[in-house]
Amino acid sequence: MNPLTTALIFTTLISGSLLTMFSSHWLTAWLGLEMNLFAIIPLIINPHNPRSIEGATKYFLTQASASMLLMMAAMMNFIYSGQWSLLNLNNQIASLLMLTAILMKLGMAPFHFWVPEVLQSSSLSTGTILLTWQKLAPMSILYQIAPSINYNILLAAAMTSILVGGWGGLNQTLLRKIMAYSSIAHMGWMTTTIIIHNPTITLLNLFIYIILTLTLFMLLMVNQSKTLLALATSWNKAPIIMMMMLTTLMSTGGLPPFSGFAPKWLIIQEIIKNDNIVIPLAMAIMALLNLYFYMRLAYSTALTLFPTSNNTKLYSLFNKQLHLPLLSPLVVVSNLILPLTPIMLIFE
Structure with a gap:
């Protein structure tokens, strides 16, 4: 262009x-x-x-x-x-x-x-x-x-989004569609913070979501992968990038001790403070669907070794990969800011 x-x-x-x-x-x-x-x-x-x-x-x-x-x-x-x-x-x-x-x-x-x-x-x-x-x-x-x-309509849309975002990504093999369903689920989590009238958690959730999405897409751009099959053969070419993708996927799924756990933890805590147990329980259960297909991606990328000859490990030496200078700080932020969560709550 x-x-x-x-x-x-x-x-x-x-x-x-x-x-x-x-x-x-x-x-x-x-x-x-x-x-x-x-x-x-x-x-x-x-x-x-x-x-x-x-x-x-x-x-x-x-x-x-x-x-x-x-x-x-x-x-x-x-x-x-x-x-x-x-x-x-x-x-x-x-x-x-x-x-x-x-x-x-x-x-x-x-x-x-x-x-x-x-x-x-x-x-x-x-x-x-x-x-x-x-x-x-x-x-x-x-x-x-x-x-x-109307908070009832917004809550129904948020819960449906979390369910659809988890359910729709289960059988997907195209990475962009998986990221799309992940976005739908994250939007559901984010709008629940508007219902509980907590702008600090809303901004924190939006910030971490944007950081995680940027990091994952940059990793995919560096690796030039668009399907699950392409990721399954990437460990031999770029093991460090695949390890970064493993931790970032776990963070996106909300698994402790990574950064993505912070917004889910705070949202569930705030809803429970409002004397509601059923909604956060349902949200946590439906979040397991998202965690499942993140785990499937992580298993395909970093937890399996595709059977190839040793010569293919030299592929990265002859392949010009895309260099993104912001990738390293984004990976650090998307994985390691959970200990800073109490500091963020000071501004609440």
Whole structure:
């Protein structure tokens, strides 16, 4: 892609998200989401092939429908209250439409069907943007309208997302689809923190999720793997990278003593403090589904040795791998910040 075109696309993408996150007016928030939508479409289409065009079309139709619902909700709220402020969402129908639009934007159940298909149609770098940066603007809107939404509907969507995210990834062999279902499950965990009114845990969960997703996608880009079969033959080529992927996968599954355990631990603790035992128990049980397919990935990558001749171990000496300077600090953060959890709670 032309460097000037790339710079223009990323400038529009970043500006749209920032405009939505820092706006207090529904029209500017909607405008930022539209800028975000139109900037990501060329990235999904690149490289140009029928599969990427199909994914871009699915993404466009879903996100455009969500934007239409969001604008309809904002107009209904304006007719009812006479204000365009994000913090004055008093109409119940407008609140329901707005919540539906945000769930579609985030790819949460029952509007999750576009996430695996679009991610599978995109490159690894574009998939990284879809699962990290593209979540910031809808999450900021959801956080601001949290006092006005129906918590029962949001809780049902969150629990369904955790279940679908674990169940859908069980039989997958395509790594991008596995990461898509992982994102659906993480969005379910993240929205439960909005229900319990704890912004510190929400930000911590979002930060750790973005770090873990960036680390996993960078490891996949360095290893140039897109399927489970490709990962199964990677230990001989890059054992250190595969060991990093093993620990990062365990962290993403929420296994102690890695960093991914911190948000799950804090979320369950906060819900129990609110005198609710059934919901965190169900969430913990459904999280085992995610941990299962993370363990399957870890078993294929680092816990088995593919039967090959010794000459293949020299493959990495003659293969030019992609070098990402941010990979090392990301691996450290995604695995070793659990002891810092008490310090993070000081700001609660």
